[in-house]
Every structure is written in structure tokens, then in C-alpha cells.
Amino acid sequence: MFSPLIEDLIRALRCLPGVGPKSAQRMAMYLLEKDRDAAGLLAATLELAVQKIGRCGLCRTLTEEDVCSLCNNSRRDEKSLCVVETPADVLAIEQAGNYHGRYFVLHGHLSPIDGVGPADLGIDLLERRLADEPVGELIIATNPTVEGEATAQFIAERARACGVAVSRIAHGVPIGGELEYIDGGTLAHAFNSRTAFYTGG
Amino acid sequence: MFSPLIEDLIRALRCLPGVGPKSAQRMAMYLLEKDRDAAGLLAATLELAVQKIGRCGLCRTLTEEDVCSLCNNSRRDEKSLCVVETPADVLAIEQAGNYHGRYFVLHGHLSPIDGVGPADLGIDLLERRLADEPVGELIIATNPTVEGEATAQFIAERARACGVAVSRIAHGVPIGGELEYIDGGTLAHAFNSRTAFYTGG
Numbered sequence: 001m002f003s004p005l006i007e008d009l010i011r012a013l014r015c016l017p018g019v020g021p022k023s024a025q026r027m028a029m030y031l032l033e034k035d036r037d038a039a040g041l042l043a044a045t046l047e048l049a050v051q052k053i054g055r056c057g058l059c060r061t062l063t064e065e066d067v068c069s070l071c072n073n074s075r076r077d078e079k080s081l082c083v084v085e086t087p088a089d090v091l092a093i094e095q096a097g098n099y100h101g102r103y104f105v106l107h108g109h110l111s112p113i114d115g116v117g118p119a120d121l122g123i124d125l126l127e128r129r130l131a132d133e134p135v136g137e138l139i140i141a142t143n144p145t146v147e148g149e150a151t152a153q154f155i156a157e158r159a160r161a162c163g164v165a166v167s168r169i170a171h172g173v174p175i176g177g178e179l180e181y182i183d184g185g186t187l188a189h190a191f192n193s194r195t196a197f198y199t200g201g
Numbered sequence: 202m203f204s205p206l207i208e209d210l211i212r213a214l215r216c217l218p219g220v221g222p223k224s225a226q227r228m229a230m231y232l233l234e235k236d237r238d239a240a241g242l243l244a245a246t247l248e249l250a251v252q253k254i255g256r257c258g259l260c261r262t263l264t265e266e267d268v269c270s271l272c273n274n275s276r277r278d279e280k281s282l283c284v285v286e287t288p289a290d291v292l293a294i295e296q297a298g299n300y301h302g303r304y305f306v307l308h309g310h311l312s313p314i315d316g317v318g319p320a321d322l323g324i325d326l327l328e329r330r331l332a333d334e335p336v337g338e339l340i341i342a343t344n345p346t347v348e349g350e351a352t353a354q355f356i357a358e359r360a361r362a363c364g365v366a367v368s369r370i371a372h373g374v375p376i377g378g379e380l381e382y383i384d385g386g387t388l389a390h391a392f393n394s395r396t397a398f399y400t401g402g
């Protein structure tokens with residue numbers, strides 16, 4: 001119904017997550033009708049980003065520099081190293097604002113069925129950092145999923161072999177959450193991982 | 202928090218309609234982490250589309266050709282001409298599938314407050330077509346908004362001056378709609394525009 005090039009554009013826009021045929025069509029029409037300057041800028045920025053953005057040589061997060069600004073920041077505590085699955089997790093933790101150490105981004109989790117092994121997650125680089133840097137504590141913040149837990153276990157054992165203290169972030173009822181609406185798995189975990197208020201006797 | 206180029210990409214993605222800061226961040230992360238090929242293709246297609254896509258010389262819809270495929274299709278009924286506000290409206294009518302005439306796309310509606318006058322909507326081109334082509338009926342399918350109605354009135358008067366029959370698509374309760382859920386304005390219009398079943402007497 002549309003001309004071939006418009007159809008191509010609609011198809012290309014569908015590569016974006018959460019964008020179906022109707023949204024893609026609406027986006028294409030909007031860009032072509034209302035905001036060609038923004039469309040041109042998006043095209044140029046996207047091309048540049050695909051070309052230039054790689055991984056930080058230390059923490060593997062996405063950056064166009066050799067070493068990212070977090071790793072380059074000498075005021076960050078080099079005694080703490082936090083392992084996360086994705087660069088978006090780094091952002092989430094930074095926005096929470098109470099962690100001031102360094103990061104290591106796995107870009108995924110162990111998943112033998114998809115052929116993702118330790119080498120794909122840069123575990124060798126992580127071990128090198130644990131050996132070379134004065135890391136006192138490795139905080140594992142992978143997702144509390146089956147794969148995330150398996151990855152956490154694997155990394156914890158490797159870190160123990162390097163003689164580094166390892167911790168896992170707490171999982172349980174979210175702050176501000178109401179018990180009534182929390183799923184059973186989380187609630188069971190919250191009971192099993194309860195902390196002592198005071199020990200009677 | 203992210204590197205400058207990633208921030209640029211997130212900002213550029215926000216030009217898309219319906220995309221806020223969180224979605225833009227998710228899109229940027231997805232493209233950079235999971236699908237760089239698609240991102241490159243999107244950048245190239247977007248650039249090409251912005252460069253090449255213009256308006257059809259006859260009906261003003263978006264196309265990369267001089268004359269669009271609908272205007273070039275000799276099997277379309279040249280006696281009917283349908284006026285719509287946007288290229289997406291053409292698609293909607295084509296998908297309904299019972300109109301086989303030609304189109305004229307205004308790319309908006311009359312809006313003196315925004316400085317949109319008849320020249321911006323290509324009314325001169327429309328009048329030329331009404332004079333040159335064997336148009337028997339002009340069907341006005343602008344939106345049933347205040348501006349759309351004003352635009353319809355304006356075009357109807359111009360067409361009448363050209364001696365062409367003019368009609369307006371019907372507005373009322375949508376097929377399959379339930380009266381209970383229809384807004385009062387539509388229902389009032391549906392009563393005023395009722396058609397006779399049979400005339401008693």
C-alpha cells in the first residue's frame with residue numbers, strides 16, 4: 001500500500017523492542033511528515049553509535065572510549081567490585097546512589113543451552129582483575145533467575161579460588177512493597193533469608 | 202551515567218512518537234547489545250527515506266517516485282476522488298477495501314492559529330485536478346474534528362464552484378459498537394444524521 005521505501009522503513013523500525021507493525025507505521029509517518037530533521041539526526045547518531053561503541057577494556061560496559069568514565073574515575077572505591085549482567089544494571093545501581101565501587105559487566109549469564117560459557121562472559125578478564133587489583137569484596141548482583149543464580153555460584157567459586165571475599169545482594173520483599181501482592185517464591189526466599197532482630201535468651 | 206555517544210543515541214531515539222526516556226534507553230541498549238545489524242540497517246534506511254521520500258505530484262501522498270502507485274494504477278476509478286488529511290488515512294481506507302477511486306492528501310487541516318492555510322494543503326492543486334480530470338464525485342474524508350469539519354466545508358465550497366458533486370463520509374456509531382459505550386457527541390450526531398428506513402403514510 002505504501003511505496004517500497006516506506007515499507008522498508010516500517011520494517012526496519014520493527015527491529016526496535018516493543019514496536020509492532022502499527023507502532024512502526026505510526027513512527028515512519030511521524031518522522032516523514034513531521035520531523036525529518038530528527039529522523040536524519042537519529043540515522044546519523046545510530047550509524048555512529050554502531051560504528052564507535054564497543055566495550056570498556058576493564059569493566060566491559062558499553063562505551064566509545066577504551067576505558068569507561070566509571071573505571072577512569074579515581075574517586076571510585078577500588079576495593080569493591082560489583083558483577084552485573086548488563087550495562088542497564090550498572091545504570092540502575094548508579095541511580096540508587098549508595099554504591100561507590102567499580103563494576104564488571106558480564107553481558108548475559110551462563111547458559112549452556114545457548115552456548116554461552118565463561119569465556120563469553122569475560123570470566124578470564126574478571127579473574128585477571130581479581131588477581132591484579134586490590135579488590136577486597138566481590139559483590140555479585142546477577143538477576144535472581146535460575147541462570148543468574150548459576151552464574152553467581154560459578155563466579156563465587158572462581159573468586160574464592162582467588163582468595164577474594166564474595167557477597168550476593170539481598171533478595172526479598174521490595175521496600176515499600178505490600179506482602180499481599182508479593183509472589184510466593186519471593187516470600188519463601190524472604191523467610192529463608194530472614195535476618196536476626198535480636199537473639200533472645 | 203552512560204558514555205556521551207550512548208546518551209546522544211538515547212536522546213535521538215526520543216524523537217520517535219510514544220518513546221519516553223525509559224523506552225529510549227531500553228531501545229538503545231537492545232540495539233547496541235543484541236542487534237547491531239538491525240541498527241545499522243535502520244540507520245541506512247532512515248537516511249535513505251529522509252533523502253528520497255517526497256510527495257506524489259498528483260495526490261501528495263508520501264512516495265519516493267514522482268507519481269505514486271495508486272495514481273499510476275489505471276484500474277482505479279478516476280471518477281471518484283477522496284480527500285484525506287494524512288497518508289495513513291489512505292492506508293486505512295485501502296485496508297477497508299471498498300473504495301476504488303483516487304485520493305488527495307492534504308497533509309493536515311486548515312488551522313489559521315498555526316498559520317496553515319489553503320496553500321499549505323495544496324488546495325490549488327486539488328482545484329486543478331477537479332478542472333482537468335473527469336472527477337464526478339469528491340468524497341471528503343477529513344477527520345470529524347472542529348478543524349477537519351472546517352476544512353471539509355472549505356473544500357466543499359471550492360469544489361461546488363468547480364461544478365463537482367461533493368459528499369462527506371458518514372459519522373455515527375461505529376459498526377459493532379455498543380450504544381452504552383459511545384460518547385454523547387457521537388450519539389447526538391448519529392441521531393441528527395439518521396437515515397429513513399421507510400417513510401410511513
